Amino acid sequence: MVQKINTDFCELHLYTKYAILKVFENVFYDVEKATIVQRKFQDFFENKPFVLISDRNIKHEVDFKLYKSNTLQNIEGLAIVSANPEERERAVLEQPHFSKSFAFFEKLGDAQNWAEAFFR
Template identity: 45%
Template sequence: MEHFSNEFCKIDLYDQYVILTINENVHFTLNKASILRDKLRKHYETEGFVMISHRKFEHKVSPEIYKQGLLNNMRGLAIVSSNDKERDKAIMEQPLYGKSFAFFNTLEEAKSWAKSFF
């Protein structure tokens, strides 16, 4: 496992999935997503992976990330939160993502789902 953190997020990179935690009150923009894309490209190269967004903190996600900011080898997106408000936001984001998209209450459920892709 490889760990990376900066002023707006932390990521834990595993063989088949990445866990992304955006810091509180961050507006996650395309510019910020490009920093993560570079890390993901280096780690996964052309291998498939699943993104697990662990939404521990409130933050905003720009819709443009779904249109321009995703890697082709990303096979699915899991949103993890026990917060109903985050679930509502995820429901709004789901139509923007054209691949497998799921919502979970725990990281363990999301990890299990991610592993099912491989």
């Protein structure tokens, strides 16, 4: 890991080619919070492409409006990670709203391997 950032609603782990976003329990992750996170991504990645891994093993809600907001253009892939079957169902609903590579994993390590291999 290159950098770890904590906010009052999430934890970010930033690596060379990917970022892991872990939103805290019972947080509603909305456009306002996403804007804060996007600034952190912009500062770290600048304009370099990266993959976002959303660790959803902790229960929280995601506002679908995020997919319509002006997200960073350099996010090339999105991985959702959770062992919870309800999260898989929600990811299926989210996938059509994300126009780039989208994957679901039950284990964080599998998502990290996918992200590392993404730019080879």
